[in-house]
Structures are given as C-alpha cells and as structure tokens.
Amino acid sequence: MPINILMPALSPTMEEGTLARWLKKEGDTVSSGDILAEIETDKATMEFEAVEEGTLGKIVVPEGTAGVKVNDLIAVMLEEGESADDIPSDPGAAPAASSSAPAEEAPAADEKKPAAAEAAAPAPAAPKSADGGRIFASPLARRIAAEKGLDLAKVKGTGPNGRIVKADVENAKPEAAAPASAPAAAASAPAAAAAPAAGPSADAIKKMYADRSFEEVTLDGMRKTIAARLTEAKQTIPHFYLRREIRLDPLLAFRGQLNKELADRGVKLSVNDFIIKACAQALQQVPDCNAVWAGDRVLKFKASDVAVAVAIEGGLFTPLIKDADMKSMSAISAEMKDLAKRARDRKLAPHEYQGGSFAISNLGMFGVENFDAVINPPHASILAVGAGVKKPIVSDAGEIEVATMMSVTLSVDHRVIDGALGAQFLDALKTGLEKPLTMLT
Numbered sequence: 001m002p003i004n005i006l007m008p009a010l011s012p013t014m015e016e017g018t019l020a021r022w023l024k025k026e027g028d029t030v031s032s033g034d035i036l037a038e039i040e041t042d043k044a045t046m047e048f049e050a051v052e053e054g055t056l057g058k059i060v061v062p063e064g065t066a067g068v069k070v071n072d073l074i075a076v077m078l079e080e081g082e083s084a085d086d087i088p089s090d091p092g093a094a095p096a097a098s099s100s101a102p103a104e105e106a107p108a109a110d111e112k113k114p115a116a117a118e119a120a121a122p123a124p125a126a127p128k129s130a131d132g133g134r135i136f137a138s139p140l141a142r143r144i145a146a147e148k149g150l151d152l153a154k155v156k157g158t159g160p161n162g163r164i165v166k167a168d169v170e171n172a173k174p175e176a177a178a179p180a181s182a183p184a185a186a187a188s189a190p191a192a193a194a195a196p197a198a199g200p201s202a203d204a205i206k207k208m209y210a211d212r213s214f215e216e217v218t219l220d221g222m223r224k225t226i227a228a229r230l231t232e233a234k235q236t237i238p239h240f241y242l243r244r245e246i247r248l249d250p251l252l253a254f255r256g257q258l259n260k261e262l263a264d265r266g267v268k269l270s271v272n273d274f275i276i277k278a279c280a281q282a283l284q285q286v287p288d289c290n291a292v293w294a295g296d297r298v299l300k301f302k303a304s305d306v307a308v309a310v311a312i313e314g315g316l317f318t319p320l321i322k323d324a325d326m327k328s329m330s331a332i333s334a335e336m337k338d339l340a341k342r343a344r345d346r347k348l349a350p351h352e353y354q355g356g357s358f359a360i361s362n363l364g365m366f367g368v369e370n371f372d373a374v375i376n377p378p379h380a381s382i383l384a385v386g387a388g389v390k391k392p393i394v395s396d397a398g399e400i401e402v403a404t405m406m407s408v409t410l411s412v413d414h415r416v417i418d419g420a421l422g423a424q425f426l427d428a429l430k431t432g433l434e435k436p437l438t439m440l441t
Contacts, residue, residue: 002087003052003077005036007061009070010048011350013225014041018066019074024056030077037063037074042221043317043353044346054079058087137164144169222315233374237293238414241372244426246433248388248404254436262330272308272362273333275385277439278432280304280324283358285428286421292357292378293416305356307376308336310343317343318376320356329440360385370407380416381425384409406433 007017018040024030030050037048057078061068068074076087135152137145141164145152148169155172157164200208206216219227251274259268283290283304291300304325307318319339321332342348357380361373364387373384386407393403408429412422432439 001079002057002082003054003079004073005075005077007068007070007072007074008039008048010039010041010046011043011354013043014070014221016067016069016221017041018221019061019063019068020045022059022063026056026059028056030054030056040221040346042225043350044348046349050077052077055082057082057084135164137169141166141169145172148172220314226315229377230374233377237375237377239375240412240414240419240422242410242412242419242422242426243370244408244410244430246406246408246430247393248406248433251433251436252388252404258329265330267330267333269329269333271364271388272360272385273329273336274433274436274439275360275362275383276306276308276321276324276332276336277327277329278429279358279360279383280306280321281432281439282425282428284325286425288421289381289417289425290357291380291416293380293413294378298380298416299357301357304358307353307356307359307379308339309359309361309373310340312344312346317348317353318356318359319343319348319353322356358382364388364406370409372409373411375411375413380413381422382411383429384411 007019010017020038020040022037023035024037030036030053032051032053034050035047036050036056038045039048040046054077056075058076059074060076061072061074078084078086137152137155137157142152144150144166145155145164150169150172152164152169155164155168158168248271251271255269255271255274262269281304283306287300287302290302290304291298303323305320305322306324307320310317310319319336319342321327321335321339324332327335339348339352343353359373359376359379359382361382362385363371364385367387369389370386371384373382375382386409388404388406390402391405392400393405395401408426410422410426412419417425
C-alpha cells in the first residue's frame, strides 16, 4: 500500500517547520538515503533523508509552505507495482504505512481491518529502541511484526544500515507478554507548581495602543523558541551574578605576537578565542562548575564543551566547541569561524548547537561594557563579556596608570553552583586571561 511521508521532527524542540524545497518531484524514483527535501526548523535548514525505496507518487505539501506541524502528511510514496491510481483521494484520512525521518514514525495500518475501523482507531506509537532511538524497519516488516506480536526493539535487522526487513520478522519468534508496568512515578510525586498566570492577551494589548500606528510582526519558530526557553530560564532558575574586571593588556600584546607568527598560515586569533580557551581551562580547574541541572540531580562533565552565542538575523545560536580545553588556539579559532558562518546561514545540525554545560555571550564587540546574560537551561552558568575599555587603575606599586580593562559577569544557577565556587571559577578565568602564556602550557 502507498507509504505516507510525514513531516519529521529534525530537532528535539521542533513542533513545526517550513518545507523550503523539494529535491524530488512526483514520479521520481527514490532510494533509501536520497535527500527528499530541505526543511527549515526553528533553528536551521536541514535535509530530509528518505528511508524507504519507491516512487514519489504525490506531493501533498508544496515547497515554501510554512507552519507544517510535525507528523503532518507531506507526501505519498508508491512501492513497487503501485501506481498513482492506488493513492486514496484523501491520503491523510486513514492510517497508512509511513516513511519516517530521524524522528517519529507512524507504523503501517493492518490491511485486514475494514476502512472504517482504520479511520476510527488511533495509530499505534512509533517503534523505539530501548534507549528511545528510532527503529528502522520496512513497512512490510512492521505489518508482519504487528500480526505476530513482535517487539521490533528486540529484532536484529539484516538490511542496509541494520534496517529490519521482511525476513528478519518472519524468522523471529514472539516473546511472552511483559508484566504490567509499575504505577507511574508521577502518581506518588508531589503536584507540580501551578503555572504562572498568563499576561494580557494580544487583543487586549493591541487595544491599548489603538490610537497609535504600529506594525504587527508574526513570530517565527526561532523567536518562539527563544521566548519559551528564556521565560523558562527566568521563571525556574535561581540566578545570581558575580562580576570581575580583567586586565587585557598582556593578552592583547600576546595575541598580536601570535598573529604575526601565524599570518603565513592564514590564522588570525580573536580575543574571543582566548576567552573560550580560558573558560574551558577554568572548568577543568574548578570541575564542580562543569555541570548542568537535571531535574532531581546534577550532571558533572569531564570534558569542557563551551557554547558561544552567535547573533543572527531574528535570533541567535549557541554553537558548541567540544573539548575546548584540549584544542589549540588555532583549532578553536578555525572551528569557531566555521560554526559562526554556518549559524548565520542556518546550516548547523542540532548536535552542533545543543549540549555543553557553559556558555559565553560576548557583546564587547558591539561596544557594550557590561551586562547580565540569561542562563540557557540546562546549563548552570553563562559568562557575559563586555568591551575592553582603557581606564585609570592603581598598580601593585601604588601608582596610577592606564590599562585596558574588560568587565565580565558570571550568571549562575544557585541550585548547582554556590557563590564561593563561582568565585573560584572567575579567579581561574582571570588568571588565565591575564597570564595568557599559561593557557598554552
């Protein structure tokens, strides 16, 4: 029977997307691994890869369509021997086999059931492995597994890339039913805190400004996600702030010297590259700060994975420099330039901007001298970096001199990091930046 192709969830936060471009047209032959379309998520434009073979029989959602919900029908694939005549007039009206993407997958409907029963019964949950990952299986293999009562998570696939095929499920034996699960933990857990009261409605706010001229801007997926996550952060994370001033003169001199030596290799280090490295090393020196809040526990990490805020049109990304403490300055610089460029082009994959325990937001390049950043959950801290400004200071010898000073503010989740611990982190950071040679030893 025809295979329904559904809008995939290409990132954990994706609820809807824009079908930017079809790379296959109706009548084209499709092989497993072919790129069917480009889809704009709340963060990036990503390729949608086919996992089924067949012919693209019908495009339901034309390219350029925005606001397509995850698991909405976007196209219909024909299997061998099928033609366009086999496509129902309303292919989304009843459950059918589905070609899935890296996220949810709707299983095949039982062809033996009457059509009315198919329409009334909700589609069963997509098969998942024990670790919650997606199981790759052909529509026919899923149908046979359903008839035999097989758990696809326990069937070994022999097809391409471990895909479960017809022979795998025909040779497998059904297992005894698993015992009933224990009552949900939520039943014994304390009731969740009541949601905060909603503010005035959009209509009420517009009415307030009825005598003024304004332009109404519809929120795109990125802005909605930013609004939701930062509201969550300020409502649920007990922020506190620690501030230090760091003298940049030794770092600026050292950077200039290095850039002269590296010029023939096309490498130009920025102050931000040094800040990334210094933060990564400070997380190693104060490992209790290298952590995230995980609901009822704290997760402490061994590697220093540092996220760096990159402003783009309409929002921002926080691409991740993984193992930053282990990388050279030139490697950090090259990786950051690549990530920033692809962030502005919205070409980052989710694994490139999700994760880490710590983030840097640098507005110094915009002339901002100091500010407080909002923690990006589940991170436990974020460093706000201001501009380097020449100021009069009192030297260790008691003399007044001019120095280039940079203000930094560490926003901290008090559930994970206490004041003294945050102060230790800032002290390690200050030492690294004021004695930059130590970062390379």
